[in-house]
Amino acid sequence: MLQQLLQNSPLGPEEITRLSTAYKQALRTIGVQDRNDPLTELIARKIIEIGQTGLKDPVKICVRAIEELRLSNGQL
Template identity: 40%
Template sequence: MPINPLISANINLTPEQRHVLELAFNRTLRKLNLVDRNDPICEIVARKVIEIEATGVTNAVAISEIAFRQLYPS
């Protein structure tokens, strides 16, 4: 599941914010070794990335790191 359907629903996002979310989402999927976009976990990752961005984090790498730590705590 790509992140686009979820971010398209939010019309308040700028093109730059959408790009950051896409980068963070893809980076997080790579860190989690998720390659099948039809895996339901991808939607959980997408929602987590959007949730973190909504808190004010604007850097794709930072969003991805936070999402990874929250989804895969060590």
């Protein structure tokens, strides 16, 4: 899903790799395995939004996305 949203993006390879890492980690953290789950698009959009704030660390992007979407079970 993230790749689809970034297809026409002006982001460079490093930024795309960073966001992809954060996205995959977020899906693992909350236990989403079905890539067709509507939640994947919500997470991808949030990851992109946070990535555009200048935050560079994929782990921090992941944690913030999960927190902002209120998907955390308190184990982050």
